[in-house]
Amino acid sequence: MKRVPTYSLYGVNSAEPLSDQLHFESIAARSRLHGWEIKPHRHERFLQILYIHAGGGEALLEGRREPLRSGSLVTMPPRHIHGFVFTPDTDGMVVTMTEPHLRTLLAGVPDALPLFEHPRHDRVRRGHALADALALFRGEMEAVSAWRGASLSALLTLVLIGIARLGNAEQPAAARRSSRPARHFRHFQQLLESDYRAQKEIGHYAGAIGITPTQLNRVCRQASGQSALQMIHARVLAEAQRDLLFSDLEIKHIALSLGFSDAAYFSRFFARLVGQAPTEFRQSGRARLPAFAVPPARDPAG
Template sequence: MSKASIPVFKLYGEPLQWPTPDLLHCESIPARSRLHDWEIEPHRHADLCQLLFLYEGQAEIEVEGQVRRLDQAAIQVVPALCVHGFRFSSDVDGYVVTLAAPLVSLLHTQLAGAPAALAQVGTYLAGDHRTYLYSLFSALQQEYQQGQPGRDLQLRSLINLLVVWISRQCLQHHGQGLAVARGREYLERFNKLVEQQFRQQPSVEALAYEVGVSVAHLNSICRELAGQSALQIIHQRLLLEAKRELVYTSLSIKQLADSLGFADPAYFSRFFRRLTGKAPSDFRYQAPQSPT
C-alpha cells in the first residue's frame, strides 16, 4: 500500500489527523477520557463507527440528544455521523474500538441477511457474556499494540467475533420488537371483541379463536401487556358495567344480572362480592352518585 493510499482518520481530541494503514483503532476508555477529565464532549465522525465497551464503573452516553446512563457491562454502538458524547466515572474500565467505513461495509457484507448492526445506534447489555466480551476486547487491544506476525488476520478474527455477537443481539432485539408489536395488535383485537361481546360472557377459547391465537398465547400477551389474564380482562369489563348500572340505573339485581349474561342473581352477587368485597346492593347504597 502506498503512502498516498493510506486512509486518514481522526479521533476525538487528536490535534493532528491520524494516518494509519489499519482500518480499526483500539484503546482503553481511561486512556483518552482521563485526558479530558472523564468527559468527551459531543462530536461526530464522518466515516467512523465506534464500539464502546463498558466493563466496570458508570457511563453517561449521549447519542443524538438522547442520554442513557449505564452502570453495568454493555456495548454501545455509535454509527458514523451520529453526534455523541460520553461522561465516565473515574473508576471506569473498558475499551473503545473505532472502525473505518470500509471495514464496516465489509463486516456488513459478510453478515448478509443479518441486521446492519453497525449502522444503527444500539445499547446491548453484556449480561452473562460480560467476561467473554472483556476477553475479546482485551485481546484486540493487545494485538493492536503489538506487531506480531499475522496481526491483521488476528485483528480481523477478533473484530468478527465482536460484530457477530452485536449482530445477534440486534437481531434478538429486532425480533422482540416485532413480537411486542404483534402482541399489541392481538391485545387490541381482543379488547374490541370483549367490548362487543362481554354481555354474552364469551369463553376465552372462543375469543382466542377469533383473535387468531392459542389460549396460552393470548394469556401470555394479556399478562405481559395488560398485567391480567384474558379471563380477568373479561371479568373486569363485566364488573365495570355492573358498577355503572348499579350507580346510574334503577335496574333490579335480577334485571342487571340478566343484562350481563348471568344465569341467576345469586351467581352475579357471588361474582360481584368476590371482585369487590361487597354485595351489589351494598355497593349501590354506598355509591355517592346513586340515583335518588
C-alpha cells in the same frame, strides 16, 4: 456559527485520517486527558464500539441520557451525535473502524450491515457469548503476539456478529426476512440518508429503487409503520433537533441547510411535528441535558 464538531477519534480533527482501517485503545488512554469527559461530536466515516468492563458514567446518545455501567456496550455508527462522561475508575475499551473495514469484515453476512445504521446501547451480561468475544478481543489487543492482526480481525468479526444478533432479535419478523420488500426498504433508507437535506419527492426515491410511489409507501408502512413522506419528514426533523440542541446555529441557517426556503416555513413544519417552536424546543431541550452537552455561550466580544 458553531456546528457539532466532527472527529475521527476522540478530540482529533476530522482532517487527520486513521493510519489504518482499525484503531483501538482503552477508554482511560484518551478520556483521562480530557478530564474523563468527551464532549458531543460525531464521526463522518467511522463506526465506534465502546465497551465498559468496570466503572461507568453517562452517555449522551442523540439527545438521550443513558447511564453507563459494567457490561455497557455502545455501538455508534457514523454521523450520529454522542458524548460521554466517565467516572475516573472506568476500565474499558474503544474500537474504531472505517465503514469499508466494517463491510469487509461482514462480507459474508451482508444482511447484518443495516443493523449497524443506528446507535445502540446494550447490556452484555457475564457469560454471554458476546462478553466472551469482547474479553478475547481485549486480551489480544493488549498482547504483542504473532499474527496479532489476523487474530484481532477474526475476533472483531465475532463481536460484530454478536452485536448484529442482538439487533436482529429485536427486529419484527417481517423486517428480518431477506424479502424483496425488505431490500427495497433498506435501499430507500440508504438513499434517504444520503440526500435528506434536499427533501426530494417520493417519486424520486421510488424511481431510483425501481418501484412506484404506491409500492414504496406500502413497503415503508410494512417495515416501519410510517409512509415514505413521514420517514422523510422524520429524518429532516431528527437533524433539525440535533442542530438545535448541539449547535449555536441560528434558526434561519438550520432551515436553509435542511432545504427549507425560509425560516418561517421551517418553524411551521417543526411546530406541527413537535408541538413546540424551534426556539422553545432548544431552550426546554437543553435544560434537560447534562451540562457537558450544551454548547458554551458565545462571547459577545469575540
